[in-house]
Every structure is written in structure tokens, then in C-alpha cells.
Amino acid sequence: MKEFIIKTENLSFSYAKNRKDIKNLSLKVPKGSIYGFLGPNGSGKTTTIRLLLGLLKKNGGVIELFDKTIEKSRIENLGKIGALIENPSLYGNLNALENLKIAANYRGNISKERIEEVLEIVKLSYAKHKKVKAYSLGMKQRLGLAISLLSEPSLLILDEPTNGLDPKGIIEMRELIKELNQNHGTTIFISSHLLSEIEKTCTHVGIIREGEMLFQDTVNALQESQNDTLKIEIETNDVQKVKEVLSTQSLSFEEINDHTITTTVNHKKDITTVIDTIRNHQAEIYQIKIMNNLEELFLSLTEN
Ligand SMILES: Nc1ncnc2c1ncn2[C@@H]1O[C@H](COP(=O)(O)OP(=O)(O)O)[C@@H](O)[C@H]1O
Ligand SMILES: [Mg+2]
Structure with missing residues (x-):
């Protein structure tokens, strides 16, 4: 049987009474995949991610993470999931090392070695003593990613991680995502509004529009479907x-x-x-x- 790290069934959510922002969404994110969550701006990607992380409360349906409903596993999941939503909150007047130490203290149980390790992974070791306000946007994104990696998550959720980056930053982030998946076996859920981005990085794809899932399969199947009648x-x-x-x-x-x-x-x-x-x-x-x-x-x- 296939193992799904994220599975939702008929997930629904509304910001207000007279509207439906997420409609019967059924996500299936296989273990070990890079899953691209693709949709135009305003289609409900960030909202879905907030629901998965328990930052918003669903109105209906089921969310299962690591085979357990979100209600049962909220606390134990925290260590297993790393997330980067929109711009990471960083202390500009501190350097990368100090930012990571604060985040590590906050999480507890993170070794000094792990801090150095995540700096290596995101290729920021060379700039660890530099104040973050002097970082490029790409470097800030990578530091945000480093923070989310502190607890060695087996699931990484990234909300439009390449948004606003220059071409070089985009390529670096893309390579990093693939590396994390291949070398560390991390399952990665990544949202984007660009098809090309998803095709370059992902193994699986879910396409939403106006809170509704239109297509969900492997990226190969998506490419084949484009040849259909x-x-x-x-x-x-x-x-x-x-x-x-x-x-x-x-x-x-x-x-x-x-x-x-x-x-x-x-x-x-x-x-x-x-x-x-x-x-x-x-x-x-x-x-x-x-x-x-x-x-x-x-x-x-x-x-x-
Ligand atoms: N805090 C909020 N309050 C009310 N409506 C919101 C809020 N955040 C997002 N929305 C609306 O919900 C819909 C989905 O938004 P969002 O999840 O941010 O889309 P995406 O991340 O795909 O761009 C949009 O119509 C957006 O205007
Ligand atoms: Mg968004």
C-alpha cells in the first residue's frame, strides 16, 4: 500500500459565512515525493498550508499527517514538520548563527552541531557571522529554510519559496529542495503559481483553482495529459x-x-x-x- 505523509479528505474552509475558500480538497502526498501544489494567486494555497499546520481551523473534512488525524497528532507532529510560509521572520541586526541559536532555543533539544549542519545544507556557512540585514533575499530565504530544518523534519512545507528571488536565487532554492529530498529523504510539499517551476522540481502535482482540486497525479502524468484530445x-x-x-x-x-x-x-x-x-x-x-x-x-x- 502506498504511504501518504499528507492526506486530506473533503477538506473545507471559509473565511466568512457566505463564501467557501477551500472546497472538498482531497490531497494525497506520497512519502518521499516532492509534491507541487500549483494554483493561480488567490486560489487557496496558503490557506491550505495554514490548515495543514493547524494555524487555521477547518470547517469540515479530514486532515491526516503521518497517518494520524491532525487532532490526535498536533504536538508530536511539530518536530516532524518544517515549514516556511511567506517571508521568514528574522532578526536583521543579528547574524545567521545568532538567529539559528534563538530558533534552536525556542524549539529546544537542538545541538550546536545541528546548527552548523543546517548552515552547511543551505550553503550559508561562509556568511554565518554576517548580519542578516546585509543578506540578499535569496540568502534570507535559505536561512529561513535552515531554521525549519533544525529539528530534522521528515516533511517540509514550503509556501512559494522562490517568490521574489532573482534567477540565481531561484536555481539555488530549486537545487536545495532536490538535494534535501534525495540526500535526506525529506518529503517536500511546495506551493507555486508557476507551472514551469513545478515541472522543474517536483515528482507529483496537485492543481487547484478557487479552492478546488482540478488535477492530482505525477508530473509525468500531467505532461502526458497535455497530449490528450x-x-x-x-x-x-x-x-x-x-x-x-x-x-x-x-x-x-x-x-x-x-x-x-x-x-x-x-x-x-x-x-x-x-x-x-x-x-x-x-x-x-x-x-x-x-x-x-x-x-x-x-x-x-x-x-x-
Ligand atoms: N485572512 C484572510 N481573510 C479573508 N480572506 C482571506 C484571508 N487570506 C486569504 N483570503 C482569501 O482566500 C482566498 C485564498 O487565498 P490564499 O490562500 O492566500 O491564496 P494563494 O496562497 O493561493 O494565493 C483568496 O480569495 C484570498 O483573498
Ligand atoms: Mg499564498
């Missing part, structure tokens, strides 16, 4: 002509009204062929719309 809507001045063209290409179609028709193609690249053929037959195309939910969503996930 696509339903497209064509707006034209000559529906009759378009119908003929589609027929000659053995494509089925449905006439929506006198200037709109839908058809289904097997691959994304077939769209170009269809457009070219229609144009060659002197029909005009005013608009092409991809009807597949996920495809439309992808467009919004490729913009910054």
Missing part, C-alpha cells in the same frame, strides 16, 4: 465551410450557432493544421478557444 471552439464567418473542412479531416464537430462550431483534435499541434486548412479554404477565423479546463488554466499558470 482537446476540445476547441472556432468562431468563423462561414460555419458551412468549416464543417466541410473538418469533415475532410475526419474530425467530428458540433454546430453551436451560425458562427460558432466546436471540434475535438488529438494533439495540440493539430490545432495549427486545422486553422491552416480552414484559412486555405477562404473561411475566416475570428477566434479559437480551448475548451479543456486544464489547458485554459495552464495559460494563467505560465504568466508571472
Whole structure:
């Protein structure tokens, strides 16, 4: 049987009475995975993470972490989970070592060696005596990550850890995440609003929009699904002509009204062929719309 480190069933949450911000969310995060939690801004990623960490109280559903419901395991989970939500709170006037010591005291039971170790892991040993206010944003993020690693967590939850970083910082963070997963076996749950980021880093992916899960599988399966059949809507001045063209290409179609028709193609690249053929037959195309939910969503996930 597959082991899930995070599992939710029909998780729901509302910030106010007349709205639903998280809708029946069922997450499955396999042990040892790098799970990308992908969704546009405002889709509910941070809210979900706060729910997982017990920082918000769910309205319904089940949250299981390490195979135990959150109600039963809150305290024992604290040591097993490291989290980095938005910008880490750091003392700018202190150096990295001092920041880590304060965080270690707060957590208790953290050795001096572990502090040096986490500095090594996030590659900040060289700058450990430097005041944090002189750090770049990327260095601050890595120090935040170091703090979350103090207790040797087996699950790391990172909320948009590359947000605001420059390209170099993004690559460093990405490498670090992979390293932690491979060398330390850490399961990593990472949120992002960028598809490319998730494709580069993750083994698994869950895509949400408006608090609802639209797709959840391996990143490979996601990439394969992008080759699946696509339903497209064509707006034209000559529906009759378009119908003929589609027929000659053995494509089925449905006439929506006198200037709109839908058809289904097997691959994304077939769209170009269809457009070219229609144009060659002197029909005009005013608009092409991809009807597949996920495809439309992808467009919004490729913009910054
Ligand atoms: N503290 C809050 N009070 C009320 N609404 C909130 C609060 N935080 C977030 N929201 C709303 O909840 C929805 C999800 O937000 P969020 O979880 O921050 O999305 P994401 O992290 O994916 O950008 C948005 O509509 C946002 O405006
Ligand atoms: Mg967020």
C-alpha cells in the first residue's frame, strides 16, 4: 500500500459565512515525493498550508499527517514538520548563527552541531557571522529554510519559496529542495503559481483553482495529459465551410450557432493544421478557444 505523509479528505474552509475558500480538497502526498501544489494567486494555497499546520481551523473534512488525524497528532507532529510560509521572520541586526541559536532555543533539544549542519545544507556557512540585514533575499530565504530544518523534519512545507528571488536565487532554492529530498529523504510539499517551476522540481502535482482540486497525479502524468484530445471552439464567418473542412479531416464537430462550431483534435499541434486548412479554404477565423479546463488554466499558470 502506498504511504501518504499528507492526506486530506473533503477538506473545507471559509473565511466568512457566505463564501467557501477551500472546497472538498482531497490531497494525497506520497512519502518521499516532492509534491507541487500549483494554483493561480488567490486560489487557496496558503490557506491550505495554514490548515495543514493547524494555524487555521477547518470547517469540515479530514486532515491526516503521518497517518494520524491532525487532532490526535498536533504536538508530536511539530518536530516532524518544517515549514516556511511567506517571508521568514528574522532578526536583521543579528547574524545567521545568532538567529539559528534563538530558533534552536525556542524549539529546544537542538545541538550546536545541528546548527552548523543546517548552515552547511543551505550553503550559508561562509556568511554565518554576517548580519542578516546585509543578506540578499535569496540568502534570507535559505536561512529561513535552515531554521525549519533544525529539528530534522521528515516533511517540509514550503509556501512559494522562490517568490521574489532573482534567477540565481531561484536555481539555488530549486537545487536545495532536490538535494534535501534525495540526500535526506525529506518529503517536500511546495506551493507555486508557476507551472514551469513545478515541472522543474517536483515528482507529483496537485492543481487547484478557487479552492478546488482540478488535477492530482505525477508530473509525468500531467505532461502526458497535455497530449490528450482537446476540445476547441472556432468562431468563423462561414460555419458551412468549416464543417466541410473538418469533415475532410475526419474530425467530428458540433454546430453551436451560425458562427460558432466546436471540434475535438488529438494533439495540440493539430490545432495549427486545422486553422491552416480552414484559412486555405477562404473561411475566416475570428477566434479559437480551448475548451479543456486544464489547458485554459495552464495559460494563467505560465504568466508571472
Ligand atoms: N485572512 C484572510 N481573510 C479573508 N480572506 C482571506 C484571508 N487570506 C486569504 N483570503 C482569501 O482566500 C482566498 C485564498 O487565498 P490564499 O490562500 O492566500 O491564496 P494563494 O496562497 O493561493 O494565493 C483568496 O480569495 C484570498 O483573498
Ligand atoms: Mg499564498
